[in-house]
Amino acid sequence: MEKAITYFQVKPGLRFPMYRYLFFLLLAGLALRAQAQHDVMMQAFYWDVPVDTAAKNGFWWDTLAAKAPELAAAGITAIWVPPPSKGNFGIYDMGYGIYDHFDLGNYNQKGTVETRFGSRDELLNMVQTMHAYGIEVYADIVLNHIFGGPDNLEPNPAVKQYVFDEAIRDPDGDGIYDQFSPYPTNEIIWRIPNAEPGDYYIKIKGYWLPCSDPKGERGYDLYINWDGSPDQPNTPGNANWEYEPNDGNGQYNVFPGSGQHVWGHIDPCGDIDEYKITLTTSHTIEIRLEARREVYNPFDFVPTDQRRGYYPFEIWHNGQNLAPTALQAWTYTGITYVTHTGPGEANWSWNYSHFHPVDDRDYLGWPGTDEVIPNTKFFGNDLNTFDPVVQDRLITWGQWLTNTVGFDGYRLDFVRGYQPEFAAAWINSMPKRSDGSQRFVVAEYWGGKAAIKSWVTTVESLGADADAFDFPLKSTLTDMANWNGADWDMSWLNHAGLVRDNGGNNLSGIQVVTFVENHDTGKESDKWLWRDWDMAYAYILFAEGRPTIFYPHFYSIQQHDHRDPSITVQAPASLRQDLIRLINLRRNYLGGTMVVLSEVGNPWPSTDVADVFVARRGGNGTRSGAILVLNDHETDTKGLWVDSAPNGWPSWAGKDLINPATGETTHIYNDGRVYVWAPPRGYAIWVLAEEYDPALFASATANPSELNTALHIKEQPPRFDWQGPAPNPFFGQTHFELTLPEEAQVQMTVYDLLGREVRQLVHRTLAAGHHQIAWNASGLAGGTYLVRLDVQTADGRRYVRHRIVTLQR
Incomplete structure (x- = not known):
């Protein structure tokens, strides 16, 4: 019984029996000492994770907390979680539309208190739970931008001037002007405040347009409102169109009405379109433009690249051009928040001076290929990370976040978007671990090998240690898995990725994080692995570099293409056991460098090198390593004779190898040559028979029922009590005991x-007193479930608790 066990508080809201806590301490200590050997992390989310949007209830943090036991049992040593701060799109935001850095799901903003992932208390509880199981937690950090919405509009004279300069700037002051990227057309609202009654002639001009393309590529949607009428958008079957003559030289169209839209074209380039409106009373004139293009079969006029610039370059009233004076450009850059009341929570506001372009020398850069682009407006409002105020604020926030939540490291989002000098300064300013070492950092630099290496080494030269995700390797592994074996040459894997690169752009295994899929590629079907996930994971879990497992692959969650949700993909449920066995092998056998045996030492038959990849990896000081075989032939088991110990590698001559998955063995001859093989479209791991331990390759299963106490309590009311379930685990029916001090929903x-x-189980008003709530689990499969109790009192207090329950069949 629970009363016979000694409990104590590990963190607020989390209790463990003493013997379990000692076990967790031992587990954590072992994890730290052996991290270099079995440093497997998981990306513990994917795009559009589940959320209850109707109730504004995020429960992803709770979901992860419940997973901690089985992740630890599987050998996961760290998880990477999504950006924890409130996003501009409220309960729908995946965190990358960051809005309020200090709102972790505890302030009512953007239509919700909780983030998509849950409340601040649930976040803290999740981190504490992971730590209790020896799992580190890395936060996704967004330093490139801040998003704003309609409630963040402000006049922006810097953007107005930039548009009227048509993005032509002399940033160096040397008299040489260049064309830079336009400010997005649809992110500007043009206004003339308190315009007096009378006629207004509004002239629309385009710039940086595709002049050599058909005119259908140079379209725009024009909206004008001058009396507060409701928005009345066009449709393909019922649209107001610009008509000729309309060239701005006294020829104009009468705008169809306030709140309406007109679709028009700039044809030819340099054309001016003019529209007349008439105000009968004083009112603010609002003008919105959006770049559009024509599509056919069926016809539509759809949004296009908003760098195709359109703006009201002249507005005439009573013989005066108001564009240089009265016309204002409003942008979503006036960002203020509710008052933050927690310890260390800053109460800042942001305005246009913190975002590019900030003045008449500043500019927006082009997307480029894979170079660093600190002035480029890719997402939201692009922060001017050269500004000392911006730098100091982002560093202060990072320190507060680390100290408040207890994150063990960071994944830096889109580091191409700001200068590496600032990245290094931010990393160097973060709180150190208890032993004085830097916390773990991995950067998302989506680019080629040379660009990624340059970024990593630049940051390193500035005293900071940051790994990089191996995007080049991801691309190669995707092709290997998806292509037909007859079209793919396995030797293309020999020097794929950053660690194995032989063209001068290699990084060491401790500078690289490898992966098969992530939240970005996982929502775009053209980047998916469609099959043979086990082959790709066999490579990254065998090779150097820190491997990352994608949550939907581990849990066999169906992924949807975000453009066309009818396109889906799902890794098989069997992959999970493959991953667990591969993690066990990595933890217990591997730790050294890797040599590709199918590349050196005259592998035979040479004709099969196109289908078979063979590599040997060094050991961990306890065991001697292993050999990996990948076979991409569609139908045949294939293998190679290879030299098991090329120059400089310890000899295994005269020994036997065993495949732990099948029990098959093969002999290494005195000259060191050995024949190793793998099944079609599959992999095999071969270890020394003398070091083989069957227990290490048994199926690993988690035991979530170990955590039977309440995982999380937002606030404990007087005499509020929730007991159960009893029994737990249960075989079909169980019940909870609930005592309420007052009537509550x-x-x-x-x-x-x-x-x-x-x-x-229940969703109604219950009277004060004792209640028994039964759960008949008929129709449900055996497994682990999370029970959430939500109690709301008449005066608005809310209490939320969770229990993990195991149903046995």
Whole structure:
């Protein structure tokens, strides 16, 4: 019984029995000492993770907390979680539309208190739970931009001047002017405040347009409102179109009405379109433009690249051009927040001076190929990270976030978007670990090998240690898995990626994080692995570099293309056991460098090198390493005779190898040559028979029922009590005991570990007193479930708790 076990507080809201806590301490200590050997991390989210948008309830942090036992049992040593701060798109935001850095789901902003992932308390609880199981937690950090919305509009004279200069600037002051990237047309609202009654002639001009293309590529949507009328957008079947003559030289169209839209074209380039409106009373004139293009079969007039610039370059009234004076450009850069009340939470506001372009020398850069682009407006409002105020604020926030939540490291989002000098300064300013070392950092630099290496070495030269994701290797592994074996040459894998590069752009294994899929590629079907995920994971879990497992691959969650949700992909459920065995092998056998045996030492038959990749990896000081075989032939088991110990490698001559998955063995001859093989479209791992331990390759399963106490308590009310379930684990029926000090609205919901609601146990008002709530689990599969209790009192207090429950069949 629970009363017979000694409990103590690990962190607020989290209790563990003493013997379990000692086990967790031992586990954490072992994890730290052996991290270099089995440093497997998981990206613990994917695009559009489940959320209850109707109730504004995010439960991803709770979902992850419930996963901690099985992740630890599987050998996961760290998880990377999404950006924890409130996003501009509220409960829908995946965190990358960052809005308020200090709102972790505890302030009512953007239509919600909680983030898509949950509340601040649930975030803290998740991190504490992971730590209790020896798992580090890395936060996704967005330093490139801040998003704003309609409630963040402000006049922006810098953007107005930039548009009227048509993005032509002399940033160096040397008299040489260049064309830079236009400010997005649809992110500007043009206004003349308190315009007096009378006629206004509004002239629309385009710049940086595709002049050699048909006129259908140079379209725009024009919206004008001068009396507060509701928005009345066009449709392909019912549209107001610009008509000729309309060239701005006294020829104009009468605009069809306030709140309406006109679709028009700049044809030819240099054309001016003019529109007349008439105000009968004083009112603010609002003008919005959006770049459009024609598509056919069926016809539509759709948004296009908003760098195709359109603006009201002249507005005439009573013989005076108001564009240089009264006309204002409003942007989503006036960002203010509710008052932050927590310790260390700054109360800042942002305005246009913090975002590019900031003055008449500043500019917006082009996307480029894969170079660093600190002035480029890719997402939201592009922060001017050269500004000391911006730098200091972002560093202060990072320090607060680390100290408040307890993150062990960071994934830096889109580091191409700001200068590496600032990245290094930010990393160097973060709180150190208890031993004085820097926390873990990995950067998202989506580019080629040379650009990634340059960024990593530049940051290193400035005293900071940052790994990089191996995007080149991801591309190669995707092709290997997807292509037909007859069209793919396995020797293309020999020097794929950053660690194995032989063209002068290599990084060491401790500077690289490898992966098969992530949240970005996982939402775009043209970047997916469609099959043979096990082959790709066999490579990264065998090779040098820190491997990352994608959450949907581990849990076999169907992914949807974000452009066309009908396009789906799903890794097989069997992949999970492959991953666990590969992690076990990495942890217990591997730790040294890697040599490709199918590349050196005259592999035979040479004709099969196109289908078979063979590599040997060094050991970890306890065991001697292993050999990996990948076979991409569609139908045949294939292998190679290879030299098992090329120059400089320890000899295994005269020994036997065993494939732990099948029990097959092969002999290494006295000259060191050995024949190793793998099944079609598959992999095999071969270890020394004398070092083989069957227990290390047994199926690893998690035991979530170990954590039977409440995982999280937002606030404990007087005499509020929730007991159960009893029994737990249970075989079909169990019940909860609930005591309420007063009448309250009670909702008790059961979720599976994918975050899907599977049962509503109660959802009604309950009187004060004692209640027994039964759960008949008929129709549900055996497994682990999360039960969420949500109690709301008449005066608005809310109490939320969770329990992990195991259903046995």
